[in-house]
Amino acid sequence: MPHPHPTPPLEGLQAQLGALTALLRDHAPLWRPRPFIEAHPAWTRDLPALAAWLEGLSPEAIDALDADPAAAPHDAPAAWEALRRAAAQAAAVPEAPPAPRAALPDPLRARVPPRKWAQLEAFAAQVHPCPQATSLLDWCAGKGHLGRALAASLGLPVLHVERQRPLCAQGAALDAEAGVCGGYHTADVLRGPPLPSPPPAAPLAVALHACGVLTDTLLRLAVAQGWPALFAAPCCYHMLGGAAAWRPLSAAGAASGLELDPRELRLAIYDEVIASPVERAARRRQMAWRLAVDLLVREASGRDAYHTLGNLSAETWHLPFDAFARQTADARGYPLPPRFDPAQALRRGEERAHRARALALVRGLFRRPLEVWLVLDRALLLAEAGRPVTVQTFCPTHLTPRNLMIASRLLA
Numbered sequence: 001m002p003h004p005h006p007t008p009p010l011e012g013l014q015a016q017l018g019a020l021t022a023l024l025r026d027h028a029p030l031w032r033p034r035p036f037i038e039a040h041p042a043w044t045r046d047l048p049a050l051a052a053w054l055e056g057l058s059p060e061a062i063d064a065l066d067a068d069p070a071a072a073p074h075d076a077p078a079a080w081e082a083l084r085r086a087a088a089q090a091a092a093v094p095e096a097p098p099a100p101r102a103a104l105p106d107p108l109r110a111r112v113p114p115r116k117w118a119q120l121e122a123f124a125a126q127v128h129p130c131p132q133a134t135s136l137l138d139w140c141a142g143k144g145h146l147g148r149a150l151a152a153s154l155g156l157p158v159l160h161v162e163r164q165r166p167l168c169a170q171g172a173a174l175d176a177e178a179g180v181c182g183g184y185h186t187a188d189v190l191r192g193p194p195l196p197s198p199p200p201a202a203p204l205a206v207a208l209h210a211c212g213v214l215t216d217t218l219l220r221l222a223v224a225q226g227w228p229a230l231f232a233a234p235c236c237y238h239m240l241g242g243a244a245a246w247r248p249l250s251a252a253g254a255a256s257g258l259e260l261d262p263r264e265l266r267l268a269i270y271d272e273v274i275a276s277p278v279e280r281a282a283r284r285r286q287m288a289w290r291l292a293v294d295l296l297v298r299e300a301s302g303r304d305a306y307h308t309l310g311n312l313s314a315e316t317w318h319l320p321f322d323a324f325a326r327q328t329a330d331a332r333g334y335p336l337p338p339r340f341d342p343a344q345a346l347r348r349g350e351e352r353a354h355r356a357r358a359l360a361l362v363r364g365l366f367r368r369p370l371e372v373w374l375v376l377d378r379a380l381l382l383a384e385a386g387r388p389v390t391v392q393t394f395c396p397t398h399l400t401p402r403n404l405m406i407a408s409r410l411l412a
């Protein structure tokens with residue numbers, strides 16, 4: 001069966017990576033500083049009208065613009081629209097053409113939460129089998145829902161690879177229950193052999209949300225072993241698997257000169273599309289409390305720099321604010337003013353958090369361009385090795401914001 005989508009040539013991927021590199025390089029002062037840490041990023045002096053407009057937005061308007069930057073009210077400054085358009089244009093990725101819903105066996109659905117099932121259906125609909133593939137490889141499989149559903153619908157045996165033993169055991173039981181010819185290889189794919197011996201000969205590999213370096217490991221294996229087909233939707237680009245620094249995967253990525261630290265890599269996944277209202281409210285409150293303590297410490301120490309509180313236990317967040325401030329500052333050896341009004345400190349923290357969220361909207365415009373850059377870099381690793389490859393979105397963001405799929409299928 002011919003591949004239904006034309007394969008963009010290597011040059012097409014390189015050209016888009018180049019355009020994104022230029023966008024990210026030219027606008028680095030807008031997306032590298034984090035307003036949560038840096039209260040007055042330098043760009044606010046260069047674009048005062050934009051900064052003032054953002055700071056005047058209500059919390060609801062900030063949420064709305066964060067979810068959809070194109071939905072700006074009419075009084076938005078021209079700079080917002082210009083930046084938004086430039087970012088959206090450079091990061092445009094085609095939607096995968098509508099495919100008939102994958103015929104995933106219904107009995108498996110009962111075991112999978114509804115949103116995850118919809119993700120699996122959308123992903124599976126883009127997995128086009130090829131005659132050379134004699135088995136499926138479900139990479140970083142978790143309980144193996146994707147590999148199992150594909151195995152049942154395509155009639156191929158599946159090997160799931162997963163590090164966590166309990167997930168392997170649960171997945172193996174689910175395979176047996178579904179009557180699927182499956183097997184689990186329990187392995188840490190970053191340490192030790194990622195595949196059993198002998199390895200699957202000509203697998204069609206799928207990887208749904210294998211974090212950062214886990215997807216990269218699969219891509220390298222597919223290139224080295226000439227696997228017939230591979231479909232991967234990466235996530236958590238900041239997961240470097242213990243590497244000291246981030247490096248691009250492709251020659252084109254390396255030649256771009258783009259340098260990113262793990263904090264900057266996190267920007268690519270910092271969206272709240274699927275966060276529940278409760279999670280959002282908790283995040284807002286935590287942001288305000290951290291900043292309230294930071295302001296108190298700045299006042300007491302005279303040191304005008306952000307004071308991190310690090311990771312905090314769940315119990316800490318249940319303390320009243322004054323106890324929270326004393327405990328967390330104490331743990332870090334930070335001074336606090338001998339007396340402070342907790343209500344006033346919190347108000348100041350909330351104002352500061354509101355301002356940080358408002359200014360961070362500009363940074364947010366570069367979230368998708370950065371993510372698309374990181375996915376294109378991975379796709380280019382395959383294209384530079386002579387493989388056909390496409391990058392497309394496989395589902396709407398409300399099913400998962402990590403909706404970019406790298407597909408590479410050798411022609412028969």
Ligand SMILES: C[S@@+](CC[C@H](N)C(=O)[O-])C[C@H]1O[C@@H](n2cnc3c(N)ncnc32)[C@H](O)[C@@H]1O
Pocket residue numbers: 139140141142143144145146161162163164167187188189190191207208209210211214
């Ligand atoms: C985000 S989950 C995705 C699971 C599944 N593909 C899905 O979409 O439901 C990532 C999986 O990778 C596994 N994993 C993480 N690090 C791993 C490693 N070093 N080797 C093998 N599996 C790993 C985790 O245990 C987890 O099940």
